Amino acid sequence: MEILAQGKGELIQPPDLEAFREWNRTQKSRKLIDKLMTEQEAVSRFVYDGCYIGTELYGTVRCPMSLTREVIRQHKKDLRVCGQGVAELDLWLAAGLVKKLDITYIGLEVYGTSYALRRAVESGQVETCVEWSNGAISWRMKAAAMGVPFIPVRSMLGSDTFNYSAAKVVNDPFTGLPVCLLPALILDVGLIHVHRADRFGNAQIEGITGFAFEMARASKRLIISAEEIVPTEEIRKYPDRTIIPYYLVDAVVHAPFGSHPGEMAYLYERDDAVYREWIEASKTPAGAQAYLDKYVYGVKNHHEYLELIGAERLKQLVEQRERRET
Amino acid sequence: MEILAQGKGELIQPPDLEAFREWNRTQKSRKLIDKLMTEQEAVSRFVYDGCYIGTELYGTVRCPMSLTREVIRQHKKDLRVCGQGVAELDLWLAAGLVKKLDITYIGLEVYGTSYALRRAVESGQVETCVEWSNGAISWRMKAAAMGVPFIPVRSMLGSDTFNYSAAKVVNDPFTGLPVCLLPALILDVGLIHVHRADRFGNAQIEGITGFAFEMARASKRLIISAEEIVPTEEIRKYPDRTIIPYYLVDAVVHAPFGSHPGEMAYLYERDDAVYREWIEASKTPAGAQAYLDKYVYGVKNHHEYLELIGAERLKQLVEQRERRET
């Protein structure tokens, strides 16, 4: 099972399974501890300069935007970041917080290429871009979530995405097939926004789950923001709906409309006006700065942010939402 | 990444991923086809002599017992079987249907060692026992469900369970750690009992899911038996509860009390009288035969089986069940 090929990209966050086990043994309490706190406290306690951090989301859906803004507000810097990002990584790039990227996709979906990404990468402000597919980055977290050093896949093969990744190709010893081995991705910090959680961190999600299951289990520090904080009895009544058990979680933040300007399944619709405002603003550094001044630095916290957006507007987004029925 | 060690056990069902892909492309319809049929039809159409077959369950819980009995009734033989088995593999062993075993655990839990297993293996009737752990056999199905040739794990290492398995040990090329590689397990036939399914095969389970998710995706032919057949609208209302999507399924059998004498979470309790009757009977070949004559050969189908058990008894089992609340 010799190495047939390997990507020339930097392994930005090399996996150390024994250290991860030791961390999970000594740093993650098995007790039901009240972890409910403000986003200020959560971010200042668990996000740090130079940490390897990821956000869980898809497109503009179920993004941990209130936490994303707080990370900027606290001027965390030299972040090493993975993903898949639309609104949230765009803000971090525009704010100049990102040093290295395990990149899968950063763009504006139908609105095209990200101006913030172009500026940050083409200027060299982002030192490294290591390439992966959406599947690959999720599978890398899945490997970490399984507690194994790598996972074999049949994607990435033969492409420059592989050549500029940190993956390897070997012959499978059972079938002889060439397979791509993806290294486990253990994050220093994960940020996940959910529909409901209890104060201990037990979290449940409605609809698709993206890669929340995998990222929660792959993160050494996990901050959960939730639209609703529910009594533990609610969780215990439907344990088969729990995606994230409490012992994985370090902080629980109550964040109604926490995905704004993105959407939240069954709860509220995307705020296209504010989203488009960002897209326009992000075309120039000055515009991006003005947007950050208005929506991030200009408000003390998520509560003030929601006041800025306005109750009337939020009510409309709720009315426009998709419902399970109909 | 050289092979450091490999088990001397036979790889009873070698994985062929390309053939699996081709099968899934050509043999599994994407259309919503009515697959509701009797257990007789399902077993005669999809279970065949010499096939590699598995049943999904845990202990005596959520076992596909009505399908298990029908396999015996139809005298399917030379079965190659994986698992984890209490009531159901015990019956197959006693009936002499099993030729080869990927064995993890076959026993009677608190009631001890399986008499049927001892007779079948010690007599040489079962030709091969290849050893795995419960985790390993589930992970082998997970690898198949992922469509990859193997999965690395940190279990099995250093033991005779490994030495008599068909696994391999290599140094992980990322961390240098020795890891155990488990070959993907693609089943010819999978039998899974669920709480509810629609006639197309979309299936949902209450409570823990054992390895249903993995086995459903690892099986070339999949027979679902369900306590309740629900309209598709019920499934579509809660797609986040679906464990098994219809396109994986070949047959749907309506089987109320399909796990009897085992239990079904939230629906009915284990029938200890009948279960103990088997344990007593299975101590001798004659006893086991008498039990099979009474509960399997002596009834034409699951409906007659339930008549034999009696409505009164079944009602008690329902009353004794655990409820979500209280």
Add this chain to the structure above:
Amino acid sequence: MSSQSYSKSELMICVAARLFQDGTTAFIGTGIPMLAAMLAMKTHAPNLVPVFEFGGTGAILEKLPRAVGEARTFHKAIIASGICDTMETAQRGFIDYGFLGGAQIDCYGNLNSTTIGDHDHPKARLPGSGGGNDVGSLCWRTVAIMQHDKRRFVPNVDFITTPGYLSGVGARERAGLPRGSGPVNVVSTLALMDYDSASFRMRLVATHPGVTVDDVIANTGFELIIPDRVGTNEPPSAAELRLLREEIDPERLYI
């Protein structure tokens, strides 16, 4: 046929929609593929099963999804799971079609959506693979939707983000990509292309109305195979236009 006027994107959507076979599964991304899938489902392919990368399979698309992963992508779906499940479903051979896009494509259907110029010092940093590499690796058949000009149809893409036929016949299998998978069509702003079964090189199938073979050649940076017979794509029918404008995208987000 209709004499109604229609936009380029309306035409591309119709041409793409006609490629779907009924009773197949397809990875659907945002934009033209979503509209094409909805149009196909409302016309010749009612049993098309849309699969959305982040977990929605078999949704009933009553309203046009505007973003990948939004609630409409699993509205009344048969399963709402996660990205690993959908990608692994593709890896197991259950996804028949995938749609792809990019800034560059070559004659073997290799796509670039990562960088223009050198990767480490790019002239332009593009979004990256996203699910593209997985879709192009794992689906049975992929269709690329492209703007058609010489800057995009190039002899060599600057970066192979998503594998087409790589260097040609047998290259995918040698790389370990699933046997029998690969690109089948390109729908561009000028024409419909497929791939020659002998050489796996891109071949012109039919031009859009008003577009000549020479227009296509003049806007293609590599040698496109031109068969003896080149067809013309049917313009959008009145029925197709009505569905697109009144039922699928009444708010005209895309058309």
Add this chain to the structure above:
Amino acid sequence: MSSQSYSKSELMICVAARLFQDGTTAFIGTGIPMLAAMLAMKTHAPNLVPVFEFGGTGAILEKLPRAVGEARTFHKAIIASGICDTMETAQRGFIDYGFLGGAQIDCYGNLNSTTIGDHDHPKARLPGSGGGNDVGSLCWRTVAIMQHDKRRFVPNVDFITTPGYLSGVGARERAGLPRGSGPVNVVSTLALMDYDSASFRMRLVATHPGVTVDDVIANTGFELIIPDRVGTNEPPSAAELRLLREEIDPERLYI
């Protein structure tokens, strides 16, 4: 202390229960471990988190589960998932304790529950690993519950179903098993054992009431380390017996 009479299994349950630390996670199998866990939760370890192999974590054990995976193993649990999730949780280092049993154990705590005699032509075919090998490989600390006699405490087990310390110091790590994991105790019908930190060989800690050190030695087929001080296990207290008989196993399924 109590002068009440009690059964061997009641004593073993109490000795095992006292080993749990509060606020830890433990894989719980059917039988004595379930009763021990419930007793610990009702006494000194109210924050013990029971984990059941097939998916139940953090259940509130109001009634004694009678089978692995039954509804009581996820009654009011915090998560009900599947076996891969629980085993991977152990693989990530989240499970502190695991309980094991077997037909044979050696001085390094290696366990046999597979075959007596040659594997391919066994004198006796036993159930096999079940989750045992995973628990013994992946949990931080494992406790074996054993009948104590020379047929079971043997110099060499016929088959290493579940790894203890294998051939001794460093052997688990060399095999690739997680660093710092392994057996910590054996609760037998005669005594409580642990493992010498220098040699990783089994060591007597305390005998059960009425059992002498010589009884233990006479019933052990390998050289058991006998420290200068050997204690005596406290018999079940009146409170422990009341909990076991009235609250935990009123139907006397196990005691």
